[in-house]
Amino acid sequence: MNTPTIVACALWLVALWRLPSIRHSHKQRSLALTLAALAAAMTLEVPEIKAAINDHVGITGLPPLLKHLLGVSSAAFLLDFVIAVVRPQGLAHRTRIVAIGTTLPLMLAFYAMANWMPGGAVRVGEGKRAIYPVLYMAAFTLYIGVAMIVATWLFLAGVRHSRTLLGKAGLGFLGLGTMLGSLYALQRIGFVTLQLTTGAENPELEDFLSTTLKQLAILSIALGVCLPPLSVAVEYVESWNTLRRLQPLWHQLTQATPYVVLSTSIAKRRVPFRLERCVIEIEDASLALREYVSAELHEHARSFARRSGVSDTEIEAVAEASWLSVAARIAPSGKQLKGVTYPQLGVTGRDRPSEIAWLRAVSRAYSSSPVVAEFFRQEEPSATVLAASPERLSPRGN
Numbered sequence: 001m002n003t004p005t006i007v008a009c010a011l012w013l014v015a016l017w018r019l020p021s022i023r024h025s026h027k028q029r030s031l032a033l034t035l036a037a038l039a040a041a042m043t044l045e046v047p048e049i050k051a052a053i054n055d056h057v058g059i060t061g062l063p064p065l066l067k068h069l070l071g072v073s074s075a076a077f078l079l080d081f082v083i084a085v086v087r088p089q090g091l092a093h094r095t096r097i098v099a100i101g102t103t104l105p106l107m108l109a110f111y112a113m114a115n116w117m118p119g120g121a122v123r124v125g126e127g128k129r130a131i132y133p134v135l136y137m138a139a140f141t142l143y144i145g146v147a148m149i150v151a152t153w154l155f156l157a158g159v160r161h162s163r164t165l166l167g168k169a170g171l172g173f174l175g176l177g178t179m180l181g182s183l184y185a186l187q188r189i190g191f192v193t194l195q196l197t198t199g200a201e202n203p204e205l206e207d208f209l210s211t212t213l214k215q216l217a218i219l220s221i222a223l224g225v226c227l228p229p230l231s232v233a234v235e236y237v238e239s240w241n242t243l244r245r246l247q248p249l250w251h252q253l254t255q256a257t258p259y260v261v262l263s264t265s266i267a268k269r270r271v272p273f274r275l276e277r278c279v280i281e282i283e284d285a286s287l288a289l290r291e292y293v294s295a296e297l298h299e300h301a302r303s304f305a306r307r308s309g310v311s312d313t314e315i316e317a318v319a320e321a322s323w324l325s326v327a328a329r330i331a332p333s334g335k336q337l338k339g340v341t342y343p344q345l346g347v348t349g350r351d352r353p354s355e356i357a358w359l360r361a362v363s364r365a366y367s368s369s370p371v372v373a374e375f376f377r378q379e380e381p382s383a384t385v386l387a388a389s390p391e392r393l394s395p396r397g398n
Helices: 003-023 026-043 047-057 062-086 093-113 131-159 165-198 203-256 271-292 295-307 315-333 352-368 370-388
Strands: 335-337 393-395
Touching (some): 026 203, 062 131, 271 335, 271 352, 295 370
């Protein structure tokens, strides 16, 4: 199997994979059309396909024309995609419409009027119509070059705004692909200029550079397209793993405060949404449980963890898990402490990643730390007495 066939098959696989997203949004539609146009263009480079079109249509230069038209269209769709991603407010919309609306008709007109020489639709012609192949290539390379330069600038500028490593890598590969596309256009201009000014030709080198740059650009773009969805999959797995690790803490705290659990059911496949709800319910349960213990108990738990040899990085999580375990024992009484200072929640004032990391640490300590278990064992008799003692307690809500 030759290289054009391999590249075309790879592109069609990616294009078909992205095809269902065409109805989701404008940017997804632009991306799907980019991949479809690129796949169709590379299909026209497959020798068997090219020969079949030439035999059935009878126009030798038709495959190169169709390939170039598809290449210009894919550049327009890709530029539309990167603008939708990096510049949602838009960028030179009317100019882009005029540019593509002018380039395609000019290419068709120049192609029809050109006196093509053997060797394909990229050679300079002879006679009175020798200028038209030059104009045809000028329209094609000018649009491709400008579109790829602008896309490169936007893709690379968007790398620093991406939230994930795979997202950054995806935009980076897309930027690399469009940069290679720019080099492809520049070398085409260079070879035509060299032929016009000196008459020198090097078709082997021109064909090698054109094919190599084009295929590397297309493969880089295809790889860049695949990485962001992979990032979504990685985030989904991370959310599932975090949800699994928070479940023990959620189960223990919501058993003591069942009223914080929302009644609306969520489909199991909606893992990120389930994680969000789990975090909210853990925080609500913690807020409710802190009203059953005092800040002095929290400080006692911190001192106990320090005396038990807990590392400095884990003391706060172990201390919070300790007082939560005692509060969960008292809470079923339905009574709260009054006139005392309540413990400060460790989750307060954190950003989202830090919040998740904190809750995971507390859940791990709550479920498996021997220090938490020992603290609860020592405090359980006092907690039982406190839950039953009416002097310092008043009914919830009073």
